[in-house]
Amino acid sequence: MDAGTAVPGVTPKAPRGRSLLRVTGATGPLGAAIAVLWLSVIVLLPLAALTFHSFDDGWSGFWDAVTAPAALDSLRVTVLVSAVVALLNVVMGTLVAWVLVRDDFPGKGIVNALIDLPFALPTIVASIVLLSLYGPQSPVGVHLNATEPGLVVALAFVTLPFVVRSVQPVLIEADREVEQAATSLGADNWTTFRLVVLPTLLPAIISGGGLAFARAIGEYGSVVLIGGNIPGETQMTSQYIQQQIEVDRPVNAAAVSVALLAISFVALLVLRVLADRTARKEQASR
Numbered sequence: 223m224d225a226g227t228a229v230p231g232v233t234p235k236a237p238r239g240r241s242l243l244r245v246t247g248a249t250g251p252l253g254a255a256i257a258v259l260w261l262s263v264i265v266l267l268p269l270a271a272l273t274f275h276s277f278d279d280g281w282s283g284f285w286d287a288v289t290a291p292a293a294l295d296s297l298r299v300t301v302l303v304s305a306v307v308a309l310l311n312v313v314m315g316t317l318v319a320w321v322l323v324r325d326d327f328p329g330k331g332i333v334n335a336l337i338d339l340p341f342a343l344p345t346i347v348a349s350i351v352l353l354s355l356y357g358p359q360s361p362v363g364v365h366l367n368a369t370e371p372g373l374v375v376a377l378a379f380v381t382l383p384f385v386v387r388s389v390q391p392v393l394i395e396a397d398r399e400v401e402q403a404a405t406s407l408g409a410d411n412w413t414t415f416r417l418v419v420l421p422t423l424l425p426a427i428i429s430g431g432g433l434a435f436a437r438a439i440g441e442y443g444s445v446v447l448i449g450g451n452i453p454g455e456t457q458m459t460s461q462y463i464q465q466q467i468e469v470d471r472p473v474n475a476a477a478v479s480v481a482l483l484a485i486s487f488v489a490l491l492v493l494r495v496l497a498d499r500t501a502r503k504e505q506a507s508r
Contacts (some may be wrong), residue, residue, distance in 0.1 A: 269483070276476035287477035295454040296462035296478075301485065303370060303458075304438035307377040311434040312427055314378075315385025322386070323393045337387070340380045345443030348379050353447045368450025373458070376444040381434040388430030389423055396422055425497040432493030436486045 277284050287293065322334055340348070352375060356366040366372035396419065404414045442460035450456045451465075459482050466475035 272476055272483075273480050276473065276480045278473045278476075283473065284477045284480075287471075287474040288481045290474075292453055292457075293459075293462060293474075293478050293481075296457045296459040297481065297485075299370070299373075299455070299457060300439055300459040300482070303373045303377060304435050306374055307381055307438045308431045308435035310374070310378055311381055311385045312431040315382070315430060315434075316389050316423065316427055319386045319389035319393055323390060337383050340382050345380055345441065346446065348444045349376060349447040352376055352379070352444070356448065367448055368452055368456055370456060372448045372450075373445050373456060376448050377438040377441055380441055380444045381437050384433040384437065385427060385430030388426040388433070392423055392426045393419075421500075421503075425501040428493050428497040428500065432490050432497075435493075436490055439486050439489075440482060 276287075279287075318337070322330065322337075352372070353367060355362065356364050356372060356375065358365060358367055366375060401414055401418055404418050405411075409417070440460060441458070442464070445458050446461065449458060449461070451458075451461045453462075457465075459478060463475045463478055463482075466472070466478065
């Protein structure tokens with residue numbers, strides 16, 4: 223009997239995959255309540271407490287803390303260096319992802335595993351390693367201690383995986399036949415990448431770059447040694463916040479922390495909107 227033939231009196235069973243999809247597709251009110259409760263306890267309540275504490279001296283105290291010259295200098299250094307690191311990750315992270323997906327070479331598995339090393343390695347260890355390599359007694363003759371390039375190197379290390387891991391799965395699922403068709407029509411490699419591959423990768427690149435920026439803007443451990451913590455030059459906002467706590471100004475530290483949080487949130491929100499808009503345009507063009 224053919225599998226598609228209906229048998230009188232017997233109700234055909236739905237495919238197992240569809241049945242599982244119906245069962246696991248929604249968690250119901252209980253699952254939603256647990257998720258909201260967990261996010262509230264882990265994220266929302268601490269952020270609300272921080273924001274409330276930052277206004278202990280009123281709005282004027284909050285504004286004075288955020289607009290203090292040292293605070294503004296640290297915010298300027300942090301945003302500038304984080305933006306440079308994000309752009310660097312966008313270019314190099316996309317290149318690394320391309321090599322890992324499209325090329326075969328000895329040790330590829332090891333290189334692929336090393337990408338996630340910054341997630342597992344304590345960031346203070348990265349700062350020690352970078353200081354020993356690029357510090358005053360550099361064995362390679364490169365001295366980056368207490369310089370903005372030193373901050374860029376440290377932050378590039380800890381943010382390496384974000385763009386790579388965002389782009390890799392999209393690149394794996396990309397339709398190679400479209401690229402081959404463009405090549406057969408006479409397009410060179412750069413034209414094919416720019417007009418065919420890049421629009422597909424762009425939402426993932428933007429999302430990965432945004433995550434790298436947000437990670438860099440709040441980083442402390444990897445820059446604490448090699449950065450030098452020089453006010454107005456290499457002092458990151460995280461280091462300024464730590465300094466305010468040490469001199470017994472917790473309200474100032476909380477106020478600057480809220481400002482840093484707002485910058486990260488706005489950056490992530492804008493990049494998410496851009497990524498979603500780019501993704502919709504890409505789907506509409508197909």
